[in-house]
Amino acid sequence: MAPAHFSCDACKTRIGLTDPRIHCLDCADYDLCANCAVGERVAGTHVVAHRTRVFKISGGGAVNALPSSAVIVHREVNNVPTPLPTPVSPSHPSVPPPAASKTSLGGPHTPDLFQRLYVVLGWSIGVCGWGPFFTEDMSPSPAFMQLMSSILAYLDTGRTGHLVPEAYSRFLDDQAYVGEGNVWKANLVARMGQTKEDTADKALKRAYDLFSIEYNLRPRPASSCGGMMPLLTLKGFMDITAVEMLCDPSKEWGSISRVIKAYNLPSVQGWGDLLRSVLPEEPHPQMMARVARVTAVSREQGQRELEAVRVRTMLEAKGRQNALDLLDDRRYYYTYN
Incomplete structure (x- = not known):
């Protein structure tokens, strides 16, 4: 059983x-x-x-x-022509990079980096060039999955199989996302007794939840208030990137092209420049409609949260007034806008 x-x-x-x-x-x-x-x-x-x-x-x-x-096929690679890129280090000091990341691009690499096993899932023949990122039903293609797996491995300096908020925010930075386009960075402000990281983590988790993006919650190291940070899984990383790509394929083609060149990913070396044909010519109508629905829900939630804060503030003020009234016979009046 x-x-x-x-x-x-x-x-x-x-x-x-x-x-x-x-x-x-x-x-x-x-x-x-x-x-x-x-x-x-x-x-x-x-x-x-x-x-x-x-x-x-x-x-x-x-x-x-x-x-x-x-099937899973393991094959030894004895000669790697190009050294592995130095992973991007997250800005948060409590997420230390692995020892391998200390190796410079021009320096010698340890033998295990040159003689390691590569895993091929599903597409056991291997992907050897650019192809469409999505199938006819908009499911991710092997080329897209291989690219996103490589990007996650590059950004995942802790070798956890997930992306910490700092790493995903860096990925968006490298694509020139600004303002609310980079939710975690936009909310990196201390509020109401919480650290700036805890505030940003909650905003990012809320965004993941709105789009039903897969993540795992883990305690944030050295958090003063027991905050939990959402760690993006590979599936979640592919899903949220697919949302962006299908809503604005022309913009995302340019953004992901910059990332591929900047990261110098071994898995796509020799493939040449990213072809525009890997993404649809026009935005995907169903994905656009989904984003519109999520945006409407987000605004409604935001309005409810603001109203809850206003009511809580009024109740706290009334409580203070009642306490003062018990101390003496003078009256204190408050106005509420």
């Missing part, structure tokens, strides 16, 4: 019932989430060369597991 749910033996997080799962055929009762499988993060006696089986629906409880036709 299947368990109620499966957990990743590498990152210890629960695998969603309908999320992909990679099961090791050589270990006893060993499973990985897609992020850890692609990122080659393992634990215990498991090694990346073990035989595995991919389930496109993890299953658990009343949900049946559904095997995938995808």
Whole structure:
């Protein structure tokens, strides 16, 4: 009988019932989430060369597991012609970069960077050039998934398989997003006893929730008020980037082109400049309608929050007046706008 749910033996997080799962055929009762499988993060006696089986629906409880036709192919790369780029360091000092990030572009690299195993999921033949980022039903294509996986790996200096808010904000900065286009950065202001990071984290989490973007909550290191930061998963990263690309393909083609050149990603080297044809010619109507609905909901929520603050302020003022009235017979009058 299947368990109620499966957990990743590498990152210890629960695998969603309908999320992909990679099961090791050589270990006893060993499973990985897609992020850890692609990122080659393992634990215990498991090694990346073990035989595995991919389930496109993890299953658990009343949900049946559904095997995938995808396979994981490991091949050793003994010669890497171009050194790996130095990852972008997040601005927050409490998220330290890994030791490998200390290596300069011109300096020597450790042998394990040149002799490591590469994982190919689903498209076992491999993607070797630019192609459409989306299929006819607007599902992500192998080319898009490979590119986004590479960008996440570049920005993920902590090698967690997620993007901390600082890293995702940097990604938007590198695309020249300004103002509310970069939600976390726009809300990086201390408010009502909260640190600026906690305030920005809440705003970013709210944006993810509005668009149903997948993320995991983790405690923010050194947070004075126990704040939680939303860590963007690979699926969430692809989904939120797809929203931007399908709403304004011409603008996003230029933005992502700059990122590809700036990051110097090994996985797409030799592919040449990003072709305009990878994105639709016109904005996608259904995605535009979705964004319009989300924007309307966001405005309504904002108005409700402002009204709640106004009412709370009035009640606090009335409470102070009542306390003063108990102390003496003088009357204090307040006006409320």
